Amino acid sequence: MEGKKILIVDDEEDILEMLAYNFNKEGLRVSKAANGAEAIETAEKTRPDIILLDVMLPDMDGISVCETLRKKPAFKNTLILFLSARGEDYSQVAGYNAGADDYIVKPIRIKILMHKVKVLLDRVAVPAAESLTGISINPERFSISMNGKETIIPKKEFELLSLLMSVPHKVFRREEILNDVWGDTYIGDRTIDVHIRKLREKFGSDVIQTVKGVGYKFMG
Amino acid sequence: MEGKKILIVDDEEDILEMLAYNFNKEGLRVSKAANGAEAIETAEKTRPDIILLDVMLPDMDGISVCETLRKKPAFKNTLILFLSARGEDYSQVAGYNAGADDYIVKPIRIKILMHKVKVLLDRVAVPAAESLTGISINPERFSISMNGKETIIPKKEFELLSLLMSVPHKVFRREEILNDVWGDTYIGDRTIDVHIRKLREKFGSDVIQTVKGVGYKFMG
DNA sequence: GTCAATATTAATTTAATGTTAACCACAATT
DNA sequence: AATTGTGGTTAACATTAAATTAATATTGAC
16 A cells, blocks of 8 residues: 555544554555645645545534545545544444445544555555556646647546546446536436547547447546 | 345344345345354355355354455455454454454444445455456456456346356356346347357357256356 | 257347537627 | 627437347257
8 A cells, every 4th residue: 555645634633643643654645634625625636545534623524525525526436434433323324425435433443444544445446557548637737638739628528538537447337427427417318428429539439438238438 | 236246144143134134125135144154155155245244153253254265266355344243453453354344343233334335345346256267257347358358248248147157157047047137128038048159259169058958157 | 860948140129329410508709 | 798609418310239039950858
């Protein structure tokens, strides 16, 4: 798990430092945040592989932070692990509903926590370096580079391509695409196709492959 | 997570039944075991995707069961989730060391447990055990790899081959195949043959063997 | 050798996706 | 304010891959 990035969010200075110290010692690149707004901002900036998120924060609660992040395609596959003092069920369930990958009840047993983080990080697919297609993505600029040439593409196209590229070769089901790119707004079936078509127009018809009856995949 | 296989191991009849009922309702294919020996035997037979394993069993403890399974290549990537009444750290750490993917402390909150199982099952990109035939299956990609070459195959063919490969060497009766792959939709007898043929065309005629009057088997 | 089961092949049907153009909302430009 | 441009969605229709069936040949158990 060396070299992976972790973001730790907790308003208690002591805990924050203790965790940061331990994970840093394990070779992770640690960033920190003490409240929800800061957490989202830092997450955008550092793109961590995993986020430890305290449920109770001074400004907004961790659940909301998690939900906010999960809406962005970039954080679709980021691991999020809740830390909480509350033992109540509803909180845990709410956490999982918000898209958590795990839930740890305080007081934190550092060994167990590190184990969980390790297990989770090990499982995550490696983000795949430069792709064979010569296509790479620039999240800050909403742009795509293809063999060095940079193209700015519309938001929806960008989100769709980001999603597909997040796990090259994985087949994303239409349903999954709808959820991740369009969320709650309901759109017709053909809308996805049209966006796929536009992407193929721009980057070649080989980069996205159709799996009939299932969905689409990016050919890393 | 529909269609995935779960093995539940617990010596308490009530808990076993309760869990089986709930997971069955969610569309998982459930098998059960009440002790360690039975657990290993059933695991071999059904090749579950995930195992819920009580730490305390009448014959051997769950940790040993887990270690035993993890030694076999077939279970290298099977998810194993411990259930335990003990709250002590050492037990949890021992669990993780034995190769557990998660650890739940009783009393079981069914909602939380189901969430964990769901998250785990969703995330796993089964790297697929290499078989003797050199054929392996990539569920995420809807593809089959044969000696390193990857082929995307149509949905029905994929489902059929997945089924046969789920328990190599087991003869699947036509009736069973109909149920698992086609569910409620009724199709003629020849349809199965045709799909088998297409698979043989793609991967060689040796990989699937006919057992006349009964069904087909994958030659793991 | 007979007969039922399966293999094979091609033809057909079905369902999913591709394509195009039109439309609307909204932002940018003059 | 009117005009133009851009992005997003939809609808109608075309196209294609996949699934199924149907017809015929072959196989293997008895």
